[in-house]
Structures are given as C-alpha cells and as structure tokens.
Amino acid sequence: MTTYAALLRGINVGGKKKLPMAELRGLMDGLGHDGVRTHLQSGQAVFTSGHGDEESLAAELADAIEKHFGFSVDVIVRDHAYLEAVAAACPFPAAELEAKQLHVTYFSAPVDAARFAEIDREAYLPEEFRLGERELYLYTPDGLGRSKLAEHLAKPRINKGVIATTRNWNTVVKLVELTAE
Known part of the structure; x- marks a missing residue:
C-alpha cells in the first residue's frame, strides 16, 4: 500500500465548484481507497491505495468527481516520497x-x-x-x-x-x- 495526496484544482473557491470534503471522502472510500482524510476545504485528500499509479489514480478520481458532482475538476496525485523530496x-x-x-x-x-x-x-x-x-x-x-x-x-x-x-x-x-x- 502506498500513501498519496490528491490535489484538486479550483474547488470551493468563490462559491464555485462546491465539493464538500465529507462527500469527497465517501467518494474516495467507494473507489476502494483506505484511510481517506481531507485537509482544509481547498482540495487536498490523503489516502492509501494498493492499485494504480499517480496518473491512473488522478484520472479515476477526476472521473468519479465529474460523475458524482456534475462538474470536472483537475486532479494531481503524488506519493509521500515525491512530496517529501519537493x-x-x-x-x-x-x-x-x-x-x-x-x-x-x-x-x-x-x-x-x-x-x-x-x-x-x-x-x-x-x-x-x-x-x-x-x-x-x-x-x-x-x-x-x-x-x-x-x-x-x-x-x-x-x-x-x-x-x-x-x-x-x-x-x-x-x-x-x-x-x-
């Protein structure tokens, strides 16, 4: 299992693209991710996953958000080692x-x-x-x-x-x- 951070771009800013963090956590749980936690309201989620890579996890989450919330959101997923190195x-x-x-x-x-x-x-x-x-x-x-x-x-x-x-x-x-x- 690898621990990742999902960075969502442009949500909950100026009343647009409202994405409640509780719903995001539930959505990510439904995708089979473990230990899903969010940080602030501006679009950070931390989770563990045993499947996929950064690109496929980002695409999967972006697709699920669009289907569930009805709007598209750009998503970048990065693992702990990368975040630490940055x-x-x-x-x-x-x-x-x-x-x-x-x-x-x-x-x-x-x-x-x-x-x-x-x-x-x-x-x-x-x-x-x-x-x-x-x-x-x-x-x-x-x-x-x-x-x-x-x-x-x-x-x-x-x-x-x-x-x-x-x-x-x-x-x-x-x-x-x-x-x-």
Missing part, C-alpha cells in the same frame, strides 16, 4: 519565510525551462521562482494574492498541456506529514 529541495529559506510568501506549484507532468524563457525575471523582483522537474517554487514577499509574477505564471500559454495547482508552504509541509503517517 519539500526538502526547496531552493528558498523556508524556515525564515512566512507561509504566505512561499508556494509550490505542482504540475501533472515534467516541464522544461523553455516554457518560462519569455519571462523577464528581473521585472518581477523581489518575487522569484525556481523550477524543479514537476514543480515550481514561488517566492512572493507580499503574498500570492498580490503577486504579479504568480498572475503571469498562471497564464494559459505558460501552463499549456499540463495541470498546475499551487499550495502555500504550510500545506506543502502538512501534506508531507499527513502522507508519512
């Missing part, structure tokens, strides 16, 4: 920053630096980002809601062909803890 590889001094200043964007597939080549990084300073293989670390000193860099990184041409979902540092750390149990 937290450990943070290129910014996480312990010195407030959680609202540091974020990780998880991608559904590897992304290369060429996708971000047109961004004038100096124009956004002191905001910064660093690219991993399937993740992007984002430092926003004034928070994500005020970040011009985050706004630019969210543009469809930047994320074309991949699912991207962002979590603040508190959630990044919590998902490592929850998937370790």
Whole structure:
C-alpha cells in the first residue's frame, strides 16, 4: 500500500465548484481507497491505495468527481516520497519565510525551462521562482494574492498541456506529514 495526496484544482473557491470534503471522502472510500482524510476545504485528500499509479489514480478520481458532482475538476496525485523530496529541495529559506510568501506549484507532468524563457525575471523582483522537474517554487514577499509574477505564471500559454495547482508552504509541509503517517 502506498500513501498519496490528491490535489484538486479550483474547488470551493468563490462559491464555485462546491465539493464538500465529507462527500469527497465517501467518494474516495467507494473507489476502494483506505484511510481517506481531507485537509482544509481547498482540495487536498490523503489516502492509501494498493492499485494504480499517480496518473491512473488522478484520472479515476477526476472521473468519479465529474460523475458524482456534475462538474470536472483537475486532479494531481503524488506519493509521500515525491512530496517529501519537493519539500526538502526547496531552493528558498523556508524556515525564515512566512507561509504566505512561499508556494509550490505542482504540475501533472515534467516541464522544461523553455516554457518560462519569455519571462523577464528581473521585472518581477523581489518575487522569484525556481523550477524543479514537476514543480515550481514561488517566492512572493507580499503574498500570492498580490503577486504579479504568480498572475503571469498562471497564464494559459505558460501552463499549456499540463495541470498546475499551487499550495502555500504550510500545506506543502502538512501534506508531507499527513502522507508519512
């Protein structure tokens, strides 16, 4: 059995795509997953499963959500080892920053630096980002809601062909803890 986190994109935001966590847990139990727990209302679920891989589990959950709730939701599933490695590889001094200043964007597939080549990084300073293989670390000193860099990184041409979902540092750390149990 492997422990995973499911990251759901764009639910329970601004009154749209309402997805009660109790119903999500029940839905995931019905898919045969064990130990299903949710974290916050913004779309994180932790579970164990003995079948499938990250991609097939994400597709299965996205399909079940659409059938049950009547709307589509992008889903990324990652295992504990990956989540732990992402937290450990943070290129910014996480312990010195407030959680609202540091974020990780998880991608559904590897992304290369060429996708971000047109961004004038100096124009956004002191905001910064660093690219991993399937993740992007984002430092926003004034928070994500005020970040011009985050706004630019969210543009469809930047994320074309991949699912991207962002979590603040508190959630990044919590998902490592929850998937370790």
